Amino acid sequence: MRRALVAALLVFPLSILSGCGSGLPAGTRWVAAWGAAMQGTAAGPHGPLPGDRAIDQTLRLIAPLTAGGDHVRVRLSNVYGASGARFQSITVAVRSHGAALMPATVQPVTFQGSRSVTLAPGSEATSDPVALALGAGQDLAVSLYVRGSSPVATLHVSQPTTSYFTAPGAGDATGDTGGQRFARASRLVPWLTAVDVLSREERGALVALGDSLTDGAGLPPDRDARWTDQLAARLQSLPSGRREAVVNEGIAGDSLTLAHSIPSGADRFARDVLGQSGANEVVLALGIEDVAAGVSAAAIEQAMLAIVRQSRKDGVRVYAATLVPAALAASERQVRLALNRWIRMSPSFDGVIDLDAALRDPLHRERLAPRYDSGDHVDPNAAGVRAIARVAAAALAGRG
Template structure:
């Protein structure tokens, strides 16, 4: 068993580069740094998958509010220019704890503000198509806490990689670099997106690793309460935190509203983004796949269930090649939604039959059975329906999370970390 890293090692600059595109030809793009800390000492605690781009915010500081699933003694942050078209200039990144009991406040807990570096440098240039992970930041972070991750962009670097549907109040300050402002007074604008920040890892967590939820708007949290962290992966994280420390898992939400398994559109397809959003994440031991409804109800729609079945086989094969356990989730009802048709319902039911009985997945979470109306099985129970007949309110999100058998996630005997 590898011995624990001593704290003094964290004082050595560290930069981890995630190659998602050919390396830049510029020799001065990457700041120098020593070899990275072995990944198994770190655990993923939070994720937001890029869903597209928006115009840059030159001269602005974006204070992203992210919710941890696990705690630790240090953090590192993933900054993304994955969908950008040119180098991203980052002037500074800070990390702090959000003021307790103020989920819609830009204020930091006094004394918790830390400046993150990249190979020892405060500023960095990130090539298009790349993610960059900060050096370790010494900050004791509780589980189930809100972090303020602030990114200052001094100039216009072109299209900004972002996550559109954050369901979280984030904050914006324009003009001078306000990244280190603990009081948050300069953050006068509120935005509902996460900019540039796509992951947070923690060091020293008592956990077995992390589980990634790969999905669409249902996993992204659509229908749940704003700024409340009531998405079903958040609820799953709450359940996992009650387990003994050696069985806990961090929960990473790779849901993208509007996403499809087979086609590009709202974000890269599930097949395209699998490596970046799931397989390369820190400490991943298991994944839950809940995706396919947008392929079935979208235009053009999937009319042959075998297309989705084949895609699931590819996802599972790629995950198993990395030693990652895969739980398949059945697709939930959407009767009453304008896109519903009898033919599409037949495809949904055929896909669900395959998930349940096809023998492909290591385990099954029968979300469909948990939330459907027994009197009208093509529809969601009214108690779980926020009104659009597709997504879920807070009670429905809890029902989905409660459907996952925790032993399917934590019984990892024989699975390679």
């Protein structure tokens, strides 16, 4: 159960908090505490938003935080938009339950001092800092009021945490604390791509770049059931200074190299990983979709090495995950095995998270172990997810 901490306003001049590093109070840094990888409209249906538009309505988006701090800021994205997205009013607050908020925590959000903001096509914007004390494990509610009509072309289509929308034409409900006006539940996350906290306790952020295994396909909603959620809980149990936020940048169906309706991991790496505040480690958990599409082991290896080179320039450590068993043709199974051997032996990575060894059936190595199989023979069940979190935590345990 999430801690119901009452947030308190803290007094700091906002001018000293607006930067990403210099000028911050001693011992603090901006760290990404939540993220959602953005996709284009073609990625899936958007039932609560008829015609893929928000029309004079408020979206209350719920972000479970993996780190705490005394200030917060949000990043909005319109990277796939062909027209501008205008928000007349935005608030943040600690979520109580459902769409309800803890009333004393509701705070307005500004962008360069303005309550409204318009995102140009292809752009992102980070808010001014908001003084709000938050703890790891709390849910931040970000309420966006769209005045008029804005196409929803940038979103995450399958977030495991339920968010809430008012009906079209309902107007500005950003200050509604009871939540009764938010009658539409959804797992869509339009426009909100990151939440940062100003932290004194985090060493940085670990970013998980992955596919459905990371995105949480098939897992029950609202239970913090993804392996990244469970890893975050483990890392938050460490002493102050060794704790680390975990940011999930998984997209179901994503690949490392293939460009289609979903942006490839290679194409989105700079934005979704290196662009996260305080990112200092990445778990690279992509490749099985490439193998299934006939991409060679050599091509996948080169794409991974390109990511390693980009990471080194930014001082980001790279942990590679081996590919779990899947329903593959015989030739594709050989590619998966060859790629896993290379990952285990390559000196290029800072560590290996051996998901294949952890999840495969010891008697049938091209299958998931029955105790970890969700039933589709591809995605793990809850026990399999716990096994992934254990293996990831063990791989990270020896880092400096």
